[in-house]
Amino acid sequence: MEFILFSSRISEDLKNYLGQLNYSQIGVIMDSNTSIHCYPSIAEALPIAAKIYAFPAGEANKNLETCSLIWKWMTIEGFDRKSLIINLGGGVTGDMGGFCAATYKRGIRFINIPTSLLSQVDASVGGKLGIDFHGYKNHIGVFTEPEAVIISDLFLKTLPETELRSGYAEIIKHGLIRNSNYFHCLKVEGWQNQPWRDIIEKSVAIKKEVVEKDPKESGLRKILNFGHTVGHAFESYYLNSSDHLLHGEAIAIGMICEAYLSHKKLGLSHEELNEIVQMLKSIYGKFNIQKEAISSIIELCSQDKKNEGKTINFSLLKQIGDCDYNISVKNEEIEESILFYQSLN
Ligand SMILES: NC(=O)c1ccc[n+]([C@@H]2O[C@H](COP(=O)([O-])OP(=O)(O)OC[C@H]3O[C@@H](n4cnc5c(N)ncnc54)[C@H](O)[C@@H]3O)[C@@H](O)[C@H]2O)c1
């Protein structure tokens, strides 16, 4: 498992960490926002000769074209097998920068400095790397762990509130699948102001515990996908439209649909279903789904990487804090869960 450091002095901690490593060159990959808001906080810790690359921010750029530009940059700058890449940014930067590093010359080392809440509690831990392809989320990728993950909640100060809210969905998920006390401690009203560092540490501990037990997702790790089968389908469907959804916003819809399926298939109680729905609705509101979108969204669920052959497999809740996996769900049931979401007011 990668080394995870919670830092309140990012520049000093990074400098110390780099001081212990042997590397020929350092390259920093970031996006157009983190290059402005986050790079200044680490610049001092880097050797003068460090090279930087910033791509245009956004999920729409997590694709092969951007990878191609990154690999080209690495080649022109002469990165060799002993080079070190630092991914400074949200989940898009971590997934794509890591993927480029893990494949360049059959793999060079990289570290993650996640700067969005979502990437701090989820994306930067666990070694899943990848890019979107032909409209399918995370369709091409590898499992490779970073050398280290350095997490500082100070970066959250410049993160837009919608992005903070997006990351909060993964935190809610962690409570739902693994720890009901944690879930019940999470704020609904005033969720913007919380002891983030403490929450991030708890969420990372949950993710880490699950990933360590099942690194390659042959079983238990699938519970981290709660809300994601339907959620990813929504995210993919709206990826290139004007009302596109942030990852966490899509997962919030997915968690409502999948809580409904949990109630129907695994006996999640009515009270708990209601509690989950109310919480997510009051934080994320209600998204308007066009009727004509539903069949395409169901179709997209079948592209999910958890599926084996024809059946669509879900991770569903038995109760809050307890999640089961490999639950096969029929298309009609998925449709019913989306109609349930639509019927909420
Ligand atoms: N690998 C995994 O296990 C895993 C898990 C969950 C999500 N993901 C992936 O992560 C991605 C979503 O991550 P994300 O929400 O971090 O997206 P992101 O990387 O696009 O970041 C969100 C936005 O916030 C900006 N930003 C980030 N940090 C900032 C800061 N400190 N100040 C100001 N702006 C900042 C970014 O520039 C971007 O515009 C998706 O592609 C998803 O598939 C991967």
Ligand SMILES: [Zn+2]
């Ligand atoms: Zn997610």
